[in-house]
Amino acid sequence: MSRFWSPVVDTLSPYVPGEQPTKENFVKLNTNESPYGPSDHVLNAIHGAVSNNLRRYPDPSADAIRQSIAKGLGLEKSNIFVGNGSDEILSHAFNAFFSGKPPVLFPEITYSFYHACCQLYGVRKKEIPLDMYFRIDVHRFEGVSGGVVVANPNAPTGIALELPEIETILRSNPDVVVLVDEAYVDFGASSSVNLVPQYDNLIVVQTFSKSRSLAGLRFGMAVGHPDLIDALTRVKDSFNSYPLDSLALAGAQAAWEDTVWFEKVCQKVIADRSYLSSAMEEMDFKVLPSSANFIFVAHPVVSAQRLLVELRKRGILVRHFNDERIKDWLRISVGTTNECAALLVALKEILITKSDADDGAHC
Ligand SMILES: *Cc1c(COP(=O)(O)O)cnc(C)c1O
Numbered sequence: 001m002s003r004f005w006s007p008v009v010d011t012l013s014p015y016v017p018g019e020q021p022t023k024e025n026f027v028k029l030n031t032n033e034s035p036y037g038p039s040d041h042v043l044n045a046i047h048g049a050v051s052n053n054l055r056r057y058p059d060p061s062a063d064a065i066r067q068s069i070a071k072g073l074g075l076e077k078s079n080i081f082v083g084n085g086s087d088e089i090l091s092h093a094f095n096a097f098f099s100g101k102p103p104v105l106f107p108e109i110t111y112s113f114y115h116a117c118c119q120l121y122g123v124r125k126k127e128i129p130l131d132m133y134f135r136i137d138v139h140r141f142e143g144v145s146g147g148v149v150v151a152n153p154n155a156p157t158g159i160a161l162e163l164p165e166i167e168t169i170l171r172s173n174p175d176v177v178v179l180v181d182e183a184y185v186d187f188g189a190s191s192s193v194n195l196v197p198q199y200d201n202l203i204v205v206q207t208f209s210k211s212r213s214l215a216g217l218r219f220g221m222a223v224g225h226p227d228l229i230d231a232l233t234r235v236k237d238s239f240n241s242y243p244l245d246s247l248a249l250a251g252a253q254a255a256w257e258d259t260v261w262f263e264k265v266c267q268k269v270i271a272d273r274s275y276l277s278s279a280m281e282e283m284d285f286k287v288l289p290s291s292a293n294f295i296f297v298a299h300p301v302v303s304a305q306r307l308l309v310e311l312r313k314r315g316i317l318v319r320h321f322n323d324e325r326i327k328d329w330l331r332i333s334v335g336t337t338n339e340c341a342a343l344l345v346a347l348k349e350i351l352i353t354k355s356d357a358d359d360g361a362h363c
Contacts, residue, residue: 101146
């Protein structure tokens with residue numbers, strides 16, 4: 001708190017991203033980045049954009065990539081909005097659709113950035129409880145509200161909704177915006193993008209940070225009715241007309257068009273997720289059914305806090321959230337096959353040490 005701060009700055013509890021260590025030698029399974037780099041096609045496109053033209057502003061309306069995305073989805077450019085990472089789009093969306101309205105509904109356990117958006121724009125919120133299996137009950141997202149936000153798959157649980165469930169939410173909220181955050185959809189869930197022509201209250205947000213291996217480039221997109229895209233554009237042009245630099249536009253377009261690389265990376269992550277999930281279940285972990293590039297796990301005996309610390313000692317970073325309902329759980333990104341194997345070796349070691357300590361105590 002400083003005497004120079006505005007009242008709103010004083011109320012903020014900003015989002016805290018997972019640690020980005022400065023040393024390279026960690027097995028980094030804490031922020032759901034892709035374990036595989038972008039394709040040569042993408043790197044070449046970025047290199048190609050490095051030229052004397054950096055003295056020019058980029059295209060403020062990002063027409064080329066919006067056209068390319070629209071074509072790939074069978075939609076129009078007017079259905080597509082792009083931003084500097086999907087977090088920027090989420091922030092604009094809270095401002096554009098939910099501020100000055102009744103409370104916005106989102107699940108009790110979900111991406112905590114939504115809370116930060118609410119605080120920044122003074123948006124009221126109503127958190128909807130998950131069931132005992134950490135599932136979203138879509139029938140609870142009805143009644144008077146200023147809008148609905150659901151991550152599909154949800155984070156950090158990894159559990160996905162089916163499209164008929166998304167449609168239930170859309171139909172019970174016809175007069176407010178329903179935002180579906182599909183940061184992890186490419187790892188096995190169904191995208192609501194195909195519902196866009198039918199529902200004028202739907203906005204779907206995706207990111208290139210996870211399934212397209214470009215967290216460092218910062219690129220996200222939103223798909224929806226042109227009226228919703230217009231609202232986002234009005235907010236964007238009142239905030240920063242040039243959120244995407246020339247290199248990001250070039251790299252993201254190449255990534256969007258390189259469907260072969262994208263499919264290959266997603267399939268690899270999905271295969272390793274299933275190997276990692278079974279191996280951890282064999283070690284007695286509870287593993288929620290994940291449709292994302294991470295798994296959410298809890299051990300019946302060893303606390304999440306202890307696992308976090310012991311894994312870190314062995315050079316492996318995973319994510320723990322300080323929230324009462326999920327304090328026993330860890331979110332672990334699916335790494336390369338070798339990284340998954342290293343994680344399993346470390347966990348075996350930690351769990352054996354634990355039972356040794358128990359034996360000692362009983363003697
Ligand atoms: C990672 C993530 C995002 C944000 O991604 P950007 O890097 O800002 O594009 C948005 N929503 C969820 C649920 C995420 O996990």
